[in-house]
Amino acid sequence: MPQIAIRLFAHLRERAGGPAITIEVPDTATVATVRQCLARLWPDAVGLLEKSAVAVNEEYAAADRTIRPGDDVALIPPVSGG
Amino acid sequence: MVSLSTDAIDYETLTEAVRRPGSGAVVTFLGTVRDLTGDERTVALEYEAYPPMAERKMAEIEAEVRARWPVGDVVLVHRRGRLGVGEVSVAVAVSAPHRAEAFAACRYAIDRLKEVVPIWKKDLADDGQEKWVHPGCSPASAGGEA
Secondary structure, eight states: OOEEEEEOOHHHHHHHTSSEEEEEOOTTOBHHHHHHHHHHHOGGGHHHHHHOEEEETTEEOOTTOBOOTTOOEEEEOOOOOO | OEEEESSOOOHHHHHHHHOOTTOOEEEEEEEEOOSEETTEEEEEEEEEEOHHHHHHHHHHHHHHHHHHSOOSEEEEEEEOEEEETTOEEEEEEEEESSHHHHHHHHHHHHHHHHHHSOEEEEEEETTSOEEEOOTTSSSOOOSSOO
């Protein structure tokens, strides 16, 4: 199964203990697949995961967006700039 | 112009930078680190960003502002790193022919920035507690300008 690295920030970065996490996903992985994998991995953070967005190549991505090899994937928890 | 900065935001220079002969109005918004949220006392805020995406989203906001209002110029700058109480975390400066446009454009830019730009703050409280601010998730948001 292909592996993808996911950038992490803020609470989720500290929760994971590093700036990225690598997960194995099916060949036809989408943004929704990534979210499901992470929810299984971090059941205690499901509330925050549900409210987080996923960015692909530095743009917010819809749930049905396919993840391709080489895509830059990031988990964006609710933002609090300002 | 948009940027993320690890240095103090020179808002006087930014305000001067947007002034134009055709702009009769300049509005500069500053977000600053507040000491109290409810009864919780903040000693500092630590700002983290996803830099390339944050600058990309800030540039989109600049483009939206230019498309919607006849601005002379618009600048958005956000700090990164640790900021003490009273420090400027974000500045938006806008010039426009008239004040209504300048106020509206500046308001829109800071509101959008707080909605879509991937920047986060961690609240460092006087009792040693550290808490990332993720609006909509408990514990409730705290800290900087709101």
